[in-house]
Each structure stands twice: as C-alpha cells, then as structure tokens.
Amino acid sequence: MSRAKSTLEQWRILQSVVDFGGYAQAAEQLNKSQSSLNHAVAKLQSQLGIQLLEVKGRKAYLTEQGEVLLRRSRHLTQTVDELEQLASNLGEGWEPNLTIAREIIYPMDFLVDALKAFLPHSRGTRVTIIDSVISGTHELILNSTADIAICAIPAKGHIAEPICESELFLVCSPDHPLALQKVIADDQVLAQYLQLVIKDTAINKASDTGWLKAEQRWTVSNFHEAINILKTGIGFCWAPAYLVKNDIASCELKRLELKGSKSRKIQLSLLIPNRDKQGPASKLLESLILLQHDINQSLD
Known part of the structure; x- marks a missing residue:
C-alpha cells in the first residue's frame, strides 16, 4: 500500500490561506505563525511536484491546477470531519x-x-x-x-x-349509486356494494381496517390506491379526511352521510x-x- 504524500493538515492550511486571503490573515485566524503556514504550503507543493499558489503583492492566488486540487481537497476534509463527528456521536450514544x-x-x-x-x-x-x-x-x-x-x-x-384524532369520511365517486342517496339509512344498504379496505401490514396476521360487512371487498395496500379506484366509480371506502378533503371540494369524490355516523374519529x-x-x-x-x-x- 502506497503512503500518501500529503496530509490533511496541509490541505486545511491551503484552504485557510485561500479563504482568508493570504498567509498573514490565515496565520492570525489559525493562531499559527506565518512562517509555519508558508513552510506547510511550500512542502505540499514540493511533495506534489506542482505549484498551487502564487503570491502577487501581499496576496496569494490559486493557480489553475491549484483550483482543481483545492476543490477536491474540500470534499476530502469535509468527509474526514463528518467521519470524526460520526465517531463522536456514536461515542455519545447518538443513534446512526x-x-x-x-x-x-x-x-x-x-x-x-x-x-x-x-x-x-x-x-x-x-x-x-x-x-x-x-x-x-x-x-x-x-x-x-x-x-x-x-x-x-x-x-x-x-x-x-x-x-391527535384522525377523522375518517365515508366516500365514493359522484357517479356511484350511493352518491344519489342523501342519507344512507343503515349498514345493510352499504353491504350491497363493493367496499375498498386497507390490508393489515402485519406479517403474521392478515386482517383489514374499518367496517367489513360488505359482501364484496377489494383489499389494497394504501389509501392512495383506494382513492384512485374510487375515482373510477368503483366501490366506497372509509378514508382519512386529510387525504380526501380536496377531492371532495373538487367534486372528484362524494362524501356520504350514514345515519348515526357522519364520520369516524380515531x-x-x-x-x-x-x-x-x-x-x-x-x-x-x-x-x-x-x-x-x-x-x-x-x-x-
């Protein structure tokens, strides 16, 4: 395994020299001597065999090659910082x-x-x-x-x-026969039509949610699928109000009123x-x- 020619500290110093606008400014921010920063960057350039910075007046400027390598170095130092932070987090019991x-x-x-x-x-x-x-x-x-x-x-x-409470509305398509009834008299009326229900997600138990007296049932995995089926004119469903209120307002779905149960709150x-x-x-x-x-x- 080949050893790296440069160190993270050298790349961090280079970044600071560029970010703060020169060796003197970077030395003040890092609380280091200007000569130590000059030495670190000079050694980095020597190790890589390429010029990264050139000084004009009192300010250091990146060369074209330096710009490319500086961008890559920022990814490198950020990754190391994140790795060290993760180690610290895990040491404190912070869950990954x-x-x-x-x-x-x-x-x-x-x-x-x-x-x-x-x-x-x-x-x-x-x-x-x-x-x-x-x-x-x-x-x-x-x-x-x-x-x-x-x-x-x-x-x-x-x-x-x-x-909180979640409110469920009884809904169907405006084209469904149930939509013609102002108030549905009882459960027996609903039982004549196909009901859409949501499948229980348990591995070891297969049950469904809601009122289950309809002779015909289609079981789907989520309410979004149920709503899409409802909009085609098929079936009825107890669905969360927050999911269907806009469809009811736009008349894509019809809210049904069941005598004695305008909605269900869970x-x-x-x-x-x-x-x-x-x-x-x-x-x-x-x-x-x-x-x-x-x-x-x-x-x-």
Whole structure:
C-alpha cells in the first residue's frame, strides 16, 4: 500500500490561506505563525511536484491546477470531519439510524414538519419511515423494529401519549349509486356494494381496517390506491379526511352521510417501544413530533 504524500493538515492550511486571503490573515485566524503556514504550503507543493499558489503583492492566488486540487481537497476534509463527528456521536450514544412506524391514517404533514426541524440537529442520522396498519404497527412495536411508533391502538403493555384524532369520511365517486342517496339509512344498504379496505401490514396476521360487512371487498395496500379506484366509480371506502378533503371540494369524490355516523374519529398516540434503550436522537425527534401537537414533555 502506497503512503500518501500529503496530509490533511496541509490541505486545511491551503484552504485557510485561500479563504482568508493570504498567509498573514490565515496565520492570525489559525493562531499559527506565518512562517509555519508558508513552510506547510511550500512542502505540499514540493511533495506534489506542482505549484498551487502564487503570491502577487501581499496576496496569494490559486493557480489553475491549484483550483482543481483545492476543490477536491474540500470534499476530502469535509468527509474526514463528518467521519470524526460520526465517531463522536456514536461515542455519545447518538443513534446512526432511526425507524418510525406510522399508522397510515396519521397525517404525514405533521411528521414531515417534525423531521424538517430534526434535520439540522440530526448529525447524519438516517431515518426510515414504515407505513403500517393496526396489528402491523403492533408487530413493529413488539418486535422492537421501530424506535418511535404512531399508532391508533397502543400495543398491550406499552404507555402511549395521545397526540391527535384522525377523522375518517365515508366516500365514493359522484357517479356511484350511493352518491344519489342523501342519507344512507343503515349498514345493510352499504353491504350491497363493493367496499375498498386497507390490508393489515402485519406479517403474521392478515386482517383489514374499518367496517367489513360488505359482501364484496377489494383489499389494497394504501389509501392512495383506494382513492384512485374510487375515482373510477368503483366501490366506497372509509378514508382519512386529510387525504380526501380536496377531492371532495373538487367534486372528484362524494362524501356520504350514514345515519348515526357522519364520520369516524380515531385517537392516535405516540409510543416509544423501548424507553429504557431510547437514545438522544430518538428523544429529540419524539419531542419535535409532540411539539407539532402543542405537547411539551420533559424527556430527560
């Protein structure tokens, strides 16, 4: 293995000389002698066999070759800085990866805003979001696959913080026969038509969400697929209000009124599957999600 001719310190000194406009200015900023900086750059040029800087008057200017190498050196020193920061983070227990289980009826905008606030402080933590349904969410919690879970029904044995309600509307296409009825008298009327339901995401259990009395059912993996099918005039579905309100306003979907049940509201909660092993990144993100719902909680 060949040894490098140059050092990171030499490249950092070169960057400083250029960034601060000369050897004297860089020496003052770095708290080093000007002669030591001159020596470091001169040695770097000698080792590489190429001129990087030329001095005109009292200012140092990059040569064409120096500009190319300086750009590449910035990538190199940044990568090393990030590597050292990662090592420091890991030493402090900062998690390199976080997994969030999100019940699909939880509005994504809340989570995006929390992650946006988390990003400047994330220290490079990679975040994975898993959209889940009912027992699929429980499975992620019980298997400790998720670091943070947002669930409709808290898993047994776990403490959860209620954060918001998700409202579900009964919807279909304006061209569907159900759309002609001002008020649907009872469940038996719905039972005559095809219902779109969302498949449970659990590996070891296959159930579906919502009212399931319709004789005909199509099961899809998410509400976006269900909505696209609804717009073709096929079926009805209980869907989150935040996903269908614009389609209702534009008359692409029709909101149905079921006697005794204009909508359904489901309580959503935030849950930490393993509080004892929760790290600082998870604590920070948890607090930011709670703040989206105006909940302040001490996580020390």
